[in-house]
Amino acid sequence: MIYLKSFTYKTMGWTLTKVDFNRQSLVVGQNATGKTKLLESISTIINTILMKDINWKGMSYFTAQLEFDGDMSLQYDINFSAGKIVEEKLVNVITNQILVSRNNQTCLFYDEDGINLPENSTALTAKLDIVKYREAASVMQWAQTTRSITFSLLHIDKFNQMRLGNISMEDMYEALDDDERKLICRYMNDLHYHLNNIQEINLDENIKYIVVEEEGVDIFPNFYLSNGMYRVLYILFYMLYISKQNVKCIMVDDLGEGLDYDRSTNLGKIVFQFCAEHAIQLIATSNDNFLMNVVPLNNWIVLKRKTTIVEAISITSHKTLFDKFMKTGLRNFDIISTDFIERNK
Numbered sequence: 655m656i657y658l659k660s661f662t663y664k665t666m667g668w669t670l671t672k673v674d675f676n677r678q679s680l681v682v683g684q685n686a687t688g689k690t691k692l693l694e695s696i697s698t699i700i701n702t703i704l705m706k707d708i709n710w711k712g713m714s715y716f717t718a719q720l721e722f723d724g725d726m727s728l729q730y731d732i733n734f735s736a737g738k739i740v741e742e743k744l745v746n747v748i749t750n751q752i753l754v755s756r757n758n759q760t761c762l763f764y765d766e767d768g769i770n771l772p773e774n775s776t777a778l779t780a781k782l783d784i785v786k787y788r789e790a791a792s793v794m795q796w797a798q799t800t801r802s803i804t805f806s807l808l809h810i811d812k813f814n815q816m817r818l819g820n821i822s823m824e825d826m827y828e829a830l831d832d833d834e835r836k837l838i839c840r841y842m843n844d845l846h847y848h849l850n851n852i853q854e855i856n857l858d859e860n861i862k863y864i865v866v867e868e869e870g871v872d873i874f875p876n877f878y879l880s881n882g883m884y885r886v887l888y889i890l891f892y893m894l895y896i897s898k899q900n901v902k903c904i905m906v907d908d909l910g911e912g913l914d915y916d917r918s919t920n921l922g923k924i925v926f927q928f929c930a931e932h933a934i935q936l937i938a939t940s941n942d943n944f945l946m947n948v949v950p951l952n953n954w955i956v957l958k959r960k961t962t963i964v965e966a967i968s969i970t971s972h973k974t975l976f977d978k979f980m981k982t983g984l985r986n987f988d989i990i991s992t993d994f995i996e997r998n999k
Contacts, residue, residue, distance in 0.1 A: 655723055655933050656796045656902040662717040663695040670695070673955055673966035678926050680909075680949045681939040682990060683957035688964045689939040692957070693802060693905045696937075699732060702739075703776055703797040719747065722792050730793055738773040744790060753789050754778070763787075799902040803892060806908035808885040823864050823888055826895040827854050838890045841924055845886060845917050852887075882912050886921055893928050903935040910942040918944040926953075943987040951976055951986055956995065967995060975999055 655677075662672045670688060673681075681689050699716045714734045721727050727748050733741035742761075744754035755762040756777040761769040763780045764787060771777060777790075784791040803820055827835065835852055842849045851867040866887070867873045879887065889906070896904060909925065910918035922945040929936040940946065946954075954976075956967040969976040975998050979989050989995065 655935070656792070656799060657721045657935055658696070658718060658796070658800075658903060658937070659721045659727070660717075660719040661692070661696060663692075664715040665695075666713050667962050668964070669962060670957075670964045671966055672971070673957075674968050674970035675935070675937060675955070676953050676970075678929055678936045678953050679938070679955055679968075680946070680953050681937065681955045681957060682941070682946055683959075684990070685941065687957040687959040689941075689957060690907055693907050693937065693939060696800075696905065697802050699730075700797040700800055702732060702734075703778055703794060705775065705779065720793065720796055722796075726789065726792065728789055728793060732776070739776065742777045744778070744793065746789060754780075763790075796902065799900055800905070801896055801901050801903070802905040802907070803889070804907040805885055805889060806911035808888045809881045820892075821895070823891055824854060824862050826891040827852070827864055829895055829898065830891070834894050838887070838894065841890050842887065844924070845920050847883060847886070882914075882917070885912070886917065889921070889925065893925060897928075897932045897934065901934060903937065904929065906936070906938040909938040909940045910945040911940070913942075913944075915944045918942050919948045922948055943991075946987045946990075947985050949986070951980060951989070954986070954989075956990055958995065967999070972999065 657677065658675050660672050660674050661670075663670050668688070668691070670692060673692065681692060683689055695716060696718070698714070699718055713736075715731070717729065717731045719727065719729045727746070729743075729745045729747050731741070731743045732739065738758075739756070740758055742754065742756035743752065745752050752762070753764055754777045756771065759771050759773055761771050761777045761780060763769050763777060769780055771780060778794055781787055782791070801820070830838075839849050839852055848869040849866050850869055851873075853865055853867075854862055855865050856862045863877065865873045866879070906925070910922055913921065925938070926936060926949065928934075952969050954968060958965045958967060967975070975995065978998060979994055984992075
């Protein structure tokens with residue numbers, strides 16, 4: 655399994671100390687502590703590796719440590735300045751071997767030195783041989799198999815039926831089989847939406863939409879759903895869809911946003927359990943205290959900001975603190991709603 659173990663970034667006026675991830679992680683913290691910025695920074699390094707949607711602003715430095723099926727641990731560093739890649743390095747953490755080292759446009763790539771690269775192209779793409787350059791190819795594979803979605807932005811504009819998501823619900827529906835569609839129905843019923851059926855209606859070859867049949871109610875199209883119900887239905891489709899696309903990591907911003915207590919907690923349980931069962935790393939952010947109270951503290955990452963420095967606090971980095979809190983009998987949410995961390999760190 656490809657697994658993002660840790661991440662660090664430094665941009666103009668903003669620094670995140672090392673954050674340690676689990677296979678399933680919930681990133682929490684007060685507003686403006688950098689939860690969304692963390693996911694955006696990981697997306698920046700992914701898009702840079704894949705050379706798409708590049709957004710380099712000012713000076714930025716990123717470090718990601720990746721583990722692969724327990725037999726490989728790699729650290730990848732990249733530094734941007736004035737819209738150019740000025741430094742890049744790939745290191746085998748286990749052997750401490752420098753595999754790729756790049757300064758400006760000159761690069762050492764495994765056993766070949768003096769390679770000249772375009773200033774806006776990563777060294778990982780210098781040579782694409784998945785056998786000879788396994789480590790570089792593995793970093794590329796991690797980037798290719800990571801997805802990001804913002805739960806709070808999932809809705810349909812009811813005036814023009816525009817889908818605000820990475821992929822339309824209709825396309826995901828067509829990629830799933832009948833058993834998978836029935837599983838989504840069961841999940842929706844577990845969340846007290848009481849659906850009897852989900853199907854696709856095709857008016858012609860260009861117009862199609864999802865309709866749901868709710869118990870005691872006539873069928874109605876997905877663009878008539880409430881925003882909360884639409885978000886839940888979309889994320890369930892999305893989870894099953896990506897599990898068929900060889901996705902190894904999903905980042906979900908604002909998970910559970912706008913849902914009531916029962917649906918927020920139960921959706922969280924479904925998403926976390928589904929990712930665990932399908933060997934998908936999950937990195938979710940949330941300010942929802944309902945969700946926080948059902949996700950074990952072992953999976954928490956608490957962000958604390960002081961001026962421009964953001965510190966990541968987890969059981970990996972502060973085990974004694976977390977062990978002490980677990981003995982208090984308080985709710986999970988109380989670790990951030992009180993001054994417990996400040997008094998015991």
